[in-house]
Amino acid sequence: MATLGDFRKGVKLEVDGRPYVVTEFQRGKKPGSVRAKLRELGSDEVIEKTFDADARLEFAEVEEQSMQYLYPEGDDFVFMNPGTGEQLTVDSAVVGDAAKYLAEGSGVDVTLYKGRALAIGISSMVVLVIAETEPPTQGDGIKPATLETGAEIKVPLFVATGDKVKVDTHDGRYVERVS
Numbered sequence: 001m002a003t004l005g006d007f008r009k010g011v012k013l014e015v016d017g018r019p020y021v022v023t024e025f026q027r028g029k030k031p032g033s034v035r036a037k038l039r040e041l042g043s044d045e046v047i048e049k050t051f052d053a054d055a056r057l058e059f060a061e062v063e064e065q066s067m068q069y070l071y072p073e074g075d076d077f078v079f080m081n082p083g084t085g086e087q088l089t090v091d092s093a094v095v096g097d098a099a100k101y102l103a104e105g106s107g108v109d110v111t112l113y114k115g116r117a118l119a120i121g122i123s124s125m126v127v128l129v130i131a132e133t134e135p136p137t138q139g140d141g142i143k144p145a146t147l148e149t150g151a152e153i154k155v156p157l158f159v160a161t162g163d164k165v166k167v168d169t170h171d172g173r174y175v176e177r178v179s
Contacts, residue, residue, distance in 0.1 A: 002057035019060035042118030100151035
């Protein structure tokens with residue numbers, strides 16, 4: 001059971017049967033109340049709510065698990081907990097744009113609520129193989145390239161098919177070629 005004294009930025013609460021994280025809060029005008037902004041975990045929905053001293057609040061039982069990406073299955077993605085071998089199938093809507101950078105064996109952080117995946121967290125930088133691009137040439141400039149995951153990025157002219165490159169997952173930008 002949570003109380004108004006437990007309100008802190010980042011605290012995860014269950015409100016109306018759904019998990020939220022506190023993004024902002026302040027003591028209310030009425031004594032013993034708190035006004036808070038809450039973001040629903042697994043979505044971008046933000047609500048504002050005032051809680052009185054007698055509010056019955058529950059901490060949301062949210063769990064973070066380090067998992068390994070195995071393979072796509074239709075529109076879903078299959079991950080495995082390397083410690084237990086347990087597999088989890090996650091809907092493509094939850095994986096979202098992270099799918100562009102998921103190569104077989106990639107490590108991810110999965111946010112679970114009551115056994116259901118809410119979000120997938122990937123590293124801000126990943127190393128992937130160039131699956132297809134024009135032959136390398138000299139000079140300044142960029143060209144299109146397709147990664148092993150099927151995502152398309154822009155790379156310098158010297159990059160060749162088969163090269164490993166570091167990619168920024170926030171914006172899909174080429175960072176550097178790696179050996």
